[in-house]
Amino acid sequence: MSVRSLRLFSLTLAVLLFATATVSAQAAPWRVVQAGDGTLYLLKDGMRSPLVPSPISDEELAAIPDADPIYGDLPQAAPRVITVVATPTPAPVAPAPAQAAAPPAPAAPAVPAAGTRENPVPIGAVGHFASGWDVVVAGKTPDATSIVLKQNQFNTAPQPGQQFFIARVQATYGGPGSKLFDRSSLTTVGTSSVACTTFGNSCGVYPDELTQNETFSGGTISGNVCWAIRSEDAGSLVMYDSSFGIRPEARVFMSLH
DSSP: OOHHHHHHHHHHHHHHHHHHHHHHHHHSOOEEEEOTTSOEEEEETTEEEEOOOEEOOHHHHHHSOOOOOOOSBOOTTOOSSOOOEEOOOOOOOOOOOOOOOOOOOOOOOOOOOTTSSSSOBOTTSEEEOTTSEEEEEEEEESOOHHHHHHHOTTOOOOOTTEEEEEEEEEEEEOSSSEEEOOGGGEEEEOTTOOOEETTTTOOOSOSSBOOOOEEETTOEEEEEEEEEEEGGGTTTOEEEEOOTTOOGGGOOOEEOO
């Protein structure tokens, strides 16, 4: 074979090898894939290479025009060296300073237990007296002056600035054996802070006086009790048991207003 023929054969063989390599490359294009954990790989020549992005600022990225998207397979004309660029991770935002907690609302003042002078047992409710009686104020007539004066001709009118006050009382004895209810122990007091008793501030004769019959355990008596009170006390009047031997702290106050 001549030198010229040998050169032509070599050139033809090189072209065939180049064509074969090109066809082989077209049959197995490079691919960019993503694993389940989010890692990117470049598949080429039967090997995989992890892709590590280079940082770029938002301003630099915005200055580069957009091209057509690439879906996995890289174009044949793609360069052999590929740079994968990722936008920088935004800096963590500092949490807003915590606002000072609002001071707790002041606690509401404690309401005294029912039965005190400030919080008397309401009308219609039961007051448990230390003497063993369960007492209920069933009703009231704050200005009973005309009723009392009509009841008996010998009754005298209350002093100036005073009026007769009638309360309807029901009492049930719950102690052992039997007992007499002492209606004279029922005492009243109002805003004047001056107590009135049925003996020292008597109304005289009035209708349906509370009986004082002997009452056995479980028995109930009912009737009216009357006091001559200061008119200024009528809207704040309370009743309590002032029986001998009842300690002041054991008194049960009942509302008459």
